[in-house]
Amino acid sequence: MISFILNGAAVTVDVEDDTPLLWVLRDTIGLTGTKFGCGIGACGACTVHMDGRPVRTCVLPVEVAEGRSITTIEGLGSTGSAGSTGSGDARHAVQQAWIDAQVPQCGYCQSGMIMAAAALLDANPDPSDADIDAAITNICRCGTYQRVRTAIHAAARARRVE
Amino acid sequence: MSGPGQKFPDRSGLTRRGFLLSGAAAGGGLFLGGLVTDGRKGLAGLRTARAAEAGTSIPLDARITVNTDETVTIFVPRAEMGQGVYTSLPMLAADELDVDLANVRVEAAPVGKVYVNYALFLPEVSKADGATGDRAERWLVRSFLGWQMTGGSTSVRDAWRTMRVAGAAARHMLIGAAAAEMDLPVSELTTELGFVVHRASGRRMSYGSLAAAAAEQEPPGNPRLRDASEYRYIGRPIPRLDAPSKTDGSAIFGIDVRLPGMAYAAVRHVPVFGGRLVGFDGAAIRGMPGLDRVVEVPGGIAVVADSYWRARRGADALPIEFDPGPARDLSSETILAQFRTDLDSGRREVSLQDRGQPRDVFDAAPIVVDAEYQVPYLAHATMEPMNCTALVTDGSCEVWIGTQAPDFVEDAAARITGLPRERIKVHVTFLGGGFGRRLETDVAAQALTVANQMKGRPVKLVWSREEDMQHDMYRPAALSRFRAVLDGNGLPLAVHHRFATQEMFKQYAERNLGFFARTAVGSVADQREIGAATRWPYKTPHLRVDWVKSEAVVPVGNWRSVSHSFGAFFNEVFIDELAAAARKDPVEYRRALLQAQPRRRAVLDEVARRADWRKPLPPEWGRGIALHESFGSIVAQVAEVRVGPDGAIRVERVVCAVDCGEVINPDTIEAQIQSAIVFGLSAALHGEITLRDGRVTQRNFPDYEVLRLASMPRIETVILRGGDTIGGIGEVGTPPIAPALVNAIFDATGRRLRTLPLAGQEGFGA
Numbered sequence: 001m002i003s004f005i006l007n008g009a010a011v012t013v014d015v016e017d018d019t020p021l022l023w024v025l026r027d028t029i030g031l032t033g034t035k036f037g038c039g040i041g042a043c044g045a046c047t048v049h050m051d052g053r054p055v056r057t058c059v060l061p062v063e064v065a066e067g068r069s070i071t072t073i074e075g076l077g078s079t080g081s082a083g084s085t086g087s088g089d090a091r092h093a094v095q096q097a098w099i100d101a102q103v104p105q106c107g108y109c110q111s112g113m114i115m116a117a118a119a120l121l122d123a124n125p126d127p128s129d130a131d132i133d134a135a136i137t138n139i140c141r142c143g144t145y146q147r148v149r150t151a152i153h154a155a156a157r158a159r160r161v162e
Numbered sequence: 163m164s165g166p167g168q169k170f171p172d173r174s175g176l177t178r179r180g181f182l183l184s185g186a187a188a189g190g191g192l193f194l195g196g197l198v199t200d201g202r203k204g205l206a207g208l209r210t211a212r213a214a215e216a217g218t219s220i221p222l223d224a225r226i227t228v229n230t231d232e233t234v235t236i237f238v239p240r241a242e243m244g245q246g247v248y249t250s251l252p253m254l255a256a257d258e259l260d261v262d263l264a265n266v267r268v269e270a271a272p273v274g275k276v277y278v279n280y281a282l283f284l285p286e287v288s289k290a291d292g293a294t295g296d297r298a299e300r301w302l303v304r305s306f307l308g309w310q311m312t313g314g315s316t317s318v319r320d321a322w323r324t325m326r327v328a329g330a331a332a333r334h335m336l337i338g339a340a341a342a343e344m345d346l347p348v349s350e351l352t353t354e355l356g357f358v359v360h361r362a363s364g365r366r367m368s369y370g371s372l373a374a375a376a377a378e379q380e381p382p383g384n385p386r387l388r389d390a391s392e393y394r395y396i397g398r399p400i401p402r403l404d405a406p407s408k409t410d411g412s413a414i415f416g417i418d419v420r421l422p423g424m425a426y427a428a429v430r431h432v433p434v435f436g437g438r439l440v441g442f443d444g445a446a447i448r449g450m451p452g453l454d455r456v457v458e459v460p461g462g463i464a465v466v467a468d469s470y471w472r473a474r475r476g477a478d479a480l481p482i483e484f485d486p487g488p489a490r491d492l493s494s495e496t497i498l499a500q501f502r503t504d505l506d507s508g509r510r511e512v513s514l515q516d517r518g519q520p521r522d523v524f525d526a527a528p529i530v531v532d533a534e535y536q537v538p539y540l541a542h543a544t545m546e547p548m549n550c551t552a553l554v555t556d557g558s559c560e561v562w563i564g565t566q567a568p569d570f571v572e573d574a575a576a577r578i579t580g581l582p583r584e585r586i587k588v589h590v591t592f593l594g595g596g597f598g599r600r601l602e603t604d605v606a607a608q609a610l611t612v613a614n615q616m617k618g619r620p621v622k623l624v625w626s627r628e629e630d631m632q633h634d635m636y637r638p639a640a641l642s643r644f645r646a647v648l649d650g651n652g653l654p655l656a657v658h659h660r661f662a663t664q665e666m667f668k669q670y671a672e673r674n675l676g677f678f679a680r681t682a683v684g685s686v687a688d689q690r691e692i693g694a695a696t697r698w699p700y701k702t703p704h705l706r707v708d709w710v711k712s713e714a715v716v717p718v719g720n721w722r723s724v725s726h727s728f729g730a731f732f733n734e735v736f737i738d739e740l741a742a743a744a745r746k747d748p749v750e751y752r753r754a755l756l757q758a759q760p761r762r763r764a765v766l767d768e769v770a771r772r773a774d775w776r777k778p779l780p781p782e783w784g785r786g787i788a789l790h791e792s793f794g795s796i797v798a799q800v801a802e803v804r805v806g807p808d809g810a811i812r813v814e815r816v817v818c819a820v821d822c823g824e825v826i827n828p829d830t831i832e833a834q835i836q837s838a839i840v841f842g843l844s845a846a847l848h849g850e851i852t853l854r855d856g857r858v859t860q861r862n863f864p865d866y867e868v869l870r871l872a873s874m875p876r877i878e879t880v881i882l883r884g885g886d887t888i889g890g891i892g893e894v895g896t897p898p899i900a901p902a903l904v905n906a907i908f909d910a911t912g913r914r915l916r917t918l919p920l921a922g923q924e925g926f927g928a
C-alpha cells in the first residue's frame with residue numbers, strides 16, 4: 001500500500017512498489033490527463049509535479065511518491081499552487097496563456113508541456129528565452145514550440161500583474 | 163530471452179494460438195481512498211452530446227443536429243489530429259446555418275457512406291463548386307472508393323461544399339418550419355444567429371423551438387449558399403474549439419478510453435520484417451502478477467493483464483520464437499546497393515515526364531551538371547503510441563480508436579468478428595498525432611483479435627514506444643540521380659532525373675483494401691502521386707523524369723506529404739545547384755524559368771520580399787530558398803541558417819509564403835505551417851530509420867531525435883489566395899524545408915549536402 005496526496009486529496013493504492021507512477025495515475029486511479037509518450041524519460045509527456053517540482057512519471061516508481069504531494073494537469077488550476085486562484089476549477093495562468101496563444105494542436109504533449117512550464121514559472125517567475133530553452137525539453141511532434149514560448153512569456157507577465 | 167530461431171529447452175507451455183495464464187480476471191486488489199474523481203473523465207467525455215435525452219436532439223442532416231437547449235451538434239467525419247478540423251469544419255457549417263460557434267458542440271461522426279471524402283479522388287477542387295465531381299465520378303467513388311478518410315490534406319477541400327451545404331440545408335428547413343408556424347411566406351423570413359426572424363414584424367423563433375417541425379421539412383437537394391459577405395467565421399482567425407479540453411487534460415485520446423472491467427494488452431512483434439512467429443513460452447511468465455493470457459495477433463503476440471504495466475512486463479519477459487524469414491540479412495546498406503543496381507539497370511522503369519530529346523542533347527553537351535541525392539526511411543513517431551480498445555460480444559462489436567480511416571477499421575472488425583456491419587460501431591477519439599500513420603489498421607486488427615477471444619470484456623491494447631518505432635509503415639528511402647545540360651546563358655537545356663524507391667500505395671492497398679479497390683488504386687495511385695511529387699516545374703526544352711521501382715520488404719506508408727517529402731528535396735536542391743553552376747542568384751534563376759507560371763512566381767516573389775532576400779547576412783550565416791507545389795497549394799520558404807565553427811547547424815529563421823487558394827481559418831494555417839516545418843526540420847536534421855539484420859535499429863527518441871524547443875527557429879508565415887482552386891494545408895509546409903535548409907547551408911559554407919539527415923555528417927555537428 002502506498003499513500004500520497006494527489007491534487008490535494010489523500011489517496012492509497014495497492015500495486016507493485018516499482019510500478020511507474022504514470023500507470024498508477026492513468027490506470028489505477030483513472031486520471032488520464034498525464035500521457036505516455038516514450039516510457040524512458042525522454043519526451044516529457046508524463047510530467048507532473050512532486051512537491052512542486054516537475055518529474056517524469058514514466059520512470060518514477062510509485063514508492064518514491066509515498067507521503068509526497070503530487071499535482072497532475074487535472075489539479076493544476078485548482079490546488080492553490082502559485083499562479084492559480086485556488087478556487088475550484090479556475091484555470092492556472094499557464095493554461096489561460098495556452099488558450100490565448102492557441103498552443104495545442106493534437107494536444108497529446110500539452111499536459112506535460114503545461115506542467116513543465118508551470119514548474120518553470122514557480123522556480124523562475126521571469127524566464128528569459130535561454131531559461132525556457134533549458135527548462136522545456138519536452139517533445140511536441142506537432143511542433144507547437146513557437147507558441148509554447150509565446151505562452152510562457154505571456155503567463156509570466158500575467159502572474160507579475162496579479 | 164531467446165534469439166532468432168532459438169529453441170526453448172522446455173516447450174511444455176508453447177502453443178500457437180492462445181495461452182491462458184490464470185482463470186480469474188481480477189488481479190491484485192485496488193483500494194482508493196479520499197479521491198474525488200472528475201466526472202469529465204472516461205467514456206462520458208466521448209458522448210457528451212449523445213447524453214441528451216431522446217427527443218431533445220433532432221437531426222436535420224447527417225452532419226447537423228439541433229438540440230432543444232438551443233445548442234447545435236455538428237458531426238465531423240474527419241479525424242482531429244492537430245490540424246484543426248474540429249474547428250474549421252464546424253466554422254463552414256455554422257456560417258451557413260447562422261449559429262454562434264459558442265453554442266456548437268462537436269462530435270466525431272460515425273462510419274457511413276454519407277461521409278465519403280470525394281476530394282481524395284479529384285485532381286483539384288474549385289472554389290466555386292467544391293468537391294462535387296460529375297455524376298459518374300460520384301457513383302464510382304461511392305460504390306468502390308467510398309472512403310471516409312482523413313488524408314491527402316483534403317478535409318477542408320472536401321468539406322468546403324459538403325459542410326456548407328449541410329448548414330444551408332438545415333437553415334432552409336428551419337426557415338420552412340418557421341414559415342408554417344408563423345403563417346408567413348418563406349421569402350419574408352431570414353435568420354440571425356440561432357433564430358428565424360421576420361424583420362417586418364420583429365417576430366422571431368429559436369432554432370431549438372423549430373427543430374422538431376424542421377425535421378418534417380423536405381431537405382433541399384441543392385440549397386443556395388449564402389454570400390461570402392454574410393460569413394462571420396470563414397476567413398477569420400477563430401480560436402480552436404478543442405483548445406480548452408487540451409489544456410486541462412480532459413480531451414480523450416484513444417489511449418485514454420476507460421471501460422468497466424477493461425483488460426489491458428501489450429504487444430511484442432516479430433522483430434524482423436516479414437518474419438514469422440513460431441511460438442512462445444507462456445509458462446515462463448505464468449507466475450507474474452495480474453496476467454490473464456497470451457494471444458497470437460497479426461504481427462506478433464499480445465499479453466493481456468489487469469493493468470497495462472503488468473501486461474507490459476509480461477510481454478517484455480515472454481520468450482518468443484520466430485523464423486526471421488527472407489529478410490534476415492537485410493540492411494540499409496543492402497537496400498541502398500539495390501537502389502544503385504536498379505538505377506544502373508533501369509529494370510522496372512516508369513516514365514513520369516518526357517519531352518524533347520534529352521539523349522541527343524547530352525551527347526553534345528557544353529556544361530553538364532550531375533548530382534546524386536539520398537533520403538532515408540523515416541518513422542512517424544506520433545506523440546501518442548499506437549493503441550486501440552475493442553469490445554466484442556456475441557452479437558456486437560465496438561471499437562474506440564484515434565484513426566484516420568474509421569471505415570477501414572470497420573472492415574477489419576467485420577473480417578475478424580464475422581459480424582455484419584450494422585452490429586459494429588467505431589468511435590473515433592482525438593488522435594495524438596496522425597501524420598499518415600493512423601491510416602493503417604494494424605493495431606485495430608490486433609485489439610480486435612484479442613477482444614474476439616475475450617467476449618464480453620473490453621480490451622485496451624497499447625504499443626510501447628519501442629514497438630511503435632520498430633513497426634511503423636515508414637516513409638520510403640529513395641536514391642536520386644540528376645544530369646543537366648545548360649545553354650549559353652546558363653539556363654537548363656536538358657534535365658534527366660532518375661530515382662529509385664519502393665511502391666508505397668501498392669503496399670497500402672494490399673494491407674487495407676478489398677480486392678476491387680486494391681486493383682483499381684494500387685500502382686495507379688503510386689504513379690499519380692509520385693509523378694506529381696517529382697514533377698519538374700522549371701522551363702526546360704528537353705526533359706525526362708523516370709521512376710525505377712525497387713522493392714524491399716520494408717513496410718512503407720503515408721508520411722506527412724508522402725513522396726513530396728523527397729520530390730521537393732531532389733528538385734529544389736538540384737535547381738539550386740544549376741543556379742550555382744550558372745553563377746546566378748537562386749531566386750532570379752527560378753523566376754526566369756517560371757515565366758509561364760504566374761502563381762508560382764507570385765509566391766516566390768512574396769517570400770523573397772518578406773525574407774529580405776538581398777540583405778547581407780553576418781559571417782557564418784546563409785540563406786536558402788525552395789518552392790514546391792503539393793496538395794493544390796504552392797509553398798515557398800526561405801531558411802536562414804548559422805553554421806558555427808564546430809559545424810553545428812542552427813536554423814535561425816524560416817519565412818514561408820503559402821498560396822492555398824482559399825482561407826478558412828488563418829490562425830490554423832499559421833499553426834499548420836509551423837507544425838509542418840518543424841516536422842520537416844526534425845527529419846532533415848536528425849530523422850533516419852536504419853536497418854540491420856532485417857530489423858530497425860532505432861528504438862526510442864534518443865536514437866530517433868526530433869526538434870525540441872531550444873532548436874526552434876522563428877517562423878513567419880504569409881498567406882496568399884491565388885487561383886480558382888482550394889489547396890490543402892496540413893502537409894504542404896513540410897516538403898520545401900529540407901531543400902531550403904540544404905541550400906542555406908551551401909550559402910553559408912559552400913558545401914552542398916546531398917544526403918539526409920544533415921546533423922552529424924562529416925564536418926557538421928549535431
Ligand code: FES
Nearest residue numbers: 037038041044058
Ligand atoms: S513518457 Fe515519460 S518522458 Fe516520455
Ligand code: FES
Nearest residue numbers: 106107140141142
Ligand atoms: S500538440 Fe501534438 S504532440 Fe504537441
